[in-house]
Amino acid sequence: MSNGNLSSEEAGRSRNIRPEQASEYFRNGEYELAKETFTTAMKSVIGPGFKIPLDLTYGGGVECEEYKRLDLQKRAFLTWCFDGIARCYWKQDRMEEALKWSEEARILALNARISSQVPLHDWEKYDHNSLDFIGNTGTAVHRRWIAENHIPERLLTPEIRRLLNPGKTSVLLQYRHPDPRLCIKLNVTEPSLQVMGAWHKIRVRSSGGPSRRMGFASFIWKGHLYIAGGRKDSLGPFYRDIFSLNLATRDAWMALPPYPVPFRVSGAFLGWHMVPDPDTGRAYLFTGRPTVDYFDLNTKTWGSMVTTFKRKDPQDAKGGIKPGTWPYPKDQLTDSTQQLVGGKLYVFGGTHGTTSIGCNLFMVLDLKTAHWTRLSGSVMPGKHGDYASPGPRKTPSSWVDKDRDRIFLIFGECDRMGARLSGELHGADCGYAYDDFWSWSIAAGRWQRERMDGNAPCPRSEVAYVYNPVLEKAIVWGGYNPDLPTYFYDHGANFGFSYYADTFIYDSSASVSSSSSNDRTAPWRQVLTHGFPTYRAQAQLIVDPDTGKTYLYGGFANNDYVPSRKTSISRSFGDLWQLRINIPGGCFEGVNLEEETRTAQAGPWQRCFTCGSAGPWKKCGGTCRGKAFFCDADCLKEGWKEHKEMHACRKAAS
Ligand SMILES: [Zn+2]
Ligand SMILES: [Zn+2]
Structure with a gap:
């Protein structure tokens, strides 16, 4: 040696x-x-x-x-x-x-x-x-x-087999996530890493309500889903409204008094959060201004509170907060992630008046004293990185674990393209989606980088995320990676980015349980679903804390990525879904997996009831009112008898 x-x-x-x-x-x-x-x-x-x-x-x-x-x-x-x-x-x-x-x-x-x-x-x-x-x-x-x-042997379709020789990576890059060709064949083969689930679309009886939108705020309070603000498409219209829906009856959306602060004071209602506080019955809306607004959920009226920033130097000066100034330049904050724990509102990252790349400023507001303090990070991304804290980013995901003592932080994007446009440090041709995972110990007041053990999702941003307190698990769905390509050889199209529609759950307690038990599970597990909402970013997962039911609303995708769509470059969604997971409390009873493989909508495509192919198929014109879809006349003829029996369908009277 x-x-x-x-x-x-x-x-x-x-x-x-x-x-x-x-x-x-x-x-x-x-x-x-x-x-x-x-x-x-x-x-x-x-x-x-x-x-x-x-x-x-x-x-x-x-x-x-x-x-x-x-x-x-x-x-x-x-x-x-x-x-x-x-x-x-x-x-x-x-x-x-x-x-x-x-x-x-x-x-x-x-x-x-x-x-x-x-x-x-x-x-x-x-x-x-x-x-x-x-x-x-x-x-x-x-x-x-x-x-x-x-890719297990049994999932290799003939076209995928043909492509395995020219380059294995190019095969993987052709999959969408989930891939409609593969997802109906997926079953749990590794219970410690996978669990079965199902996505069911929910219909609201009357039309109207928030409709298609992205960049909105959402939460559930006493059995009602609230949707506020956001925009319909990239160029608008921009909303400042708020609606609620009774999730038990799902009769109609109710319009509530719109956000009263004018645009010139707060900027657009985009990439904000409304965080309900069970102690006060208020849903807090922090826009980056020292004045924090709220919607009073009992009186259904808007109000606001004045807050102040308590400096701690020299740390805060080091974090880039100049003496005598408010931490958020131009009183703006968009695309942060926020959690309310123990009467305190925690705010991480996002873009503000002087950065479009995103920051790693981590602040906390004590709602009782109305004082803000800085916990970590800086106003602007520094020249060098900092291993003690998550890097600068926008649209990260976060949740608070079961014991309410740790805040987990994951995903998000460093918008390097935005930085190039605004002449900031670290500008580049393409954004960076983070692959790290952190937890903030509230008691110790420090970050720790975490392992990604088990069947974890790939790096992404603008992810739908929520912590389900009944299941005691975090759930993440979909999102977007600006730097991971998708190839569509059939269409002669290559995209430099990917949109996702896959589902994962995370349980921090799984990492410390004994490894000998047979029914132990990994911290990260994929939820396998035969059907799923279309690939997209900026969708939101919302949990009813009383029932443990998990819902998904809204978001958007680039039009080309979703081939069945014809208009404008990107388009938003206004659909409402419920996620069912095959674990206790996961509302999985009543899910018919056989039925799912025959009829569940696979993202932008319908499943042919007879042959199982996914595409823009026509729905059955019979009395079932479209419970099944068929790819052509032959499949309709062949599958008709079975469909008739399964769905009690008859030919509609002409
Ligand atoms: Zn068919
Ligand atoms: Zn029918």
Whole structure:
């Protein structure tokens, strides 16, 4: 050994094992032996007492001093071991463990990044100099391995098979998420990583109400859904209205007194939140002004309160808040994320008067004293990154966990295109969607970066998110990634971005439960649904805290991405859905999965009742009033008898 460095060969020889032996075992299908050999090799580098994957004995989160101290060669060697162990678990059909080791390789690379001398922003590539076969690239290859092997044999359609040879990645890039060709075949095969669910569209009896919109505010209070503000399309109209709907009867939307503050004072009612407070019966609306408005839910009237900012220097000056100034330049704030805990309103990120890239300012308003204090972050993104806090962003997602002592933060975008247009630092041709995950300890007053264990969603922004207190799980759905392409070879179209319509749940307590139990689940699980609302960004998930029912409303998508739409570049949605999940309290009773595979709407497409293909099909013209769709006359003829029986349909009298 020289200079404390250790090559893979040396690492092996130092304990009389040949690491190559692990690969041999793997090739021969002797996975237990392979894992043992990988583990022995791994321990020869990091020490026998060290527990990998990192667990709570290291304080939780992802930072690890031992990992940071490793040099490049040791790190490369460990990445190879982690990858090997992941592959063994994969071969043994133990996907949760495989993903855990895959995440460990990512965390190892992350610690290398954190140990770099100048703190980097998340979107900056960590450069390993000439040794680019490790770290990011090694992790990329590892992840790609997982990705390429993610398509089970039974899901390979003929066209996908044809494309596997030219390039495996291009196959993956052709999928939409969920893909209508695959989602009806999906069933739970890994209960620790998946759970069955269903999306059901809800109809309101009378027309009228908020209709199509994006950038609006929403919440549920005493069985009523409230929708306020937002806009219909990119260029408007812009709304300042508020509606409520009784979710039990769903008769009609009721119009309530509109937001009375004029546009010239507050700017557009866009990307704001209305946060209901059970203690006061008010839904708070913070627009970036020191005056915080609220809608009184008992009297159905608007009011406001004057708040003040309590400085703490030198920290606040360091955070970019100039002496004697209000933290939000030009009294504006859009696209932040907000949570109300223990009578305090927490506000993270968003764009304001002097940034369109997004900030990482984290503020809290004590609703009793009406005082704001700064918790972390800065008004403007700095030249360098900051590993102690989530990076600057807009449209992140957040929730408060079961014990009401931690605020989780995930997703969001650094709008680098917006920054280029406004001449800010960090401008670029494309936005960056964050792949990190954080929790803020309210008691300790600090951030911790969290693992993404289990079957986690990919990086994205403008995600629908909510914490369901009855299920004790966070739910995320859909969203948008500005930098992950989607290919449509059939249409000769490539998009530099992706819209999503997939569903995930997160349970922080799953990460600490005992690993021996059979019915344990991973913290992140995907909710598999045969039907789903169309791919989109800016939809909102809303939970009724009394019943535990989960709803989805609104949002928008680029028109080309949703091929059945004809007008304008982007278009908003005004549809209301309910999510059912196959867990206790998840309202899954009554869901007929057989029926779902035959008739559930797959995003922008209808499912042919007979052949199962997804497309812009015509609905049945019989007395069922469109319970089933058929792709052509042959399928109608072939499936008619079965449909007649299943849905009590008869030919309508002409
Ligand atoms: Zn058909
Ligand atoms: Zn019919």
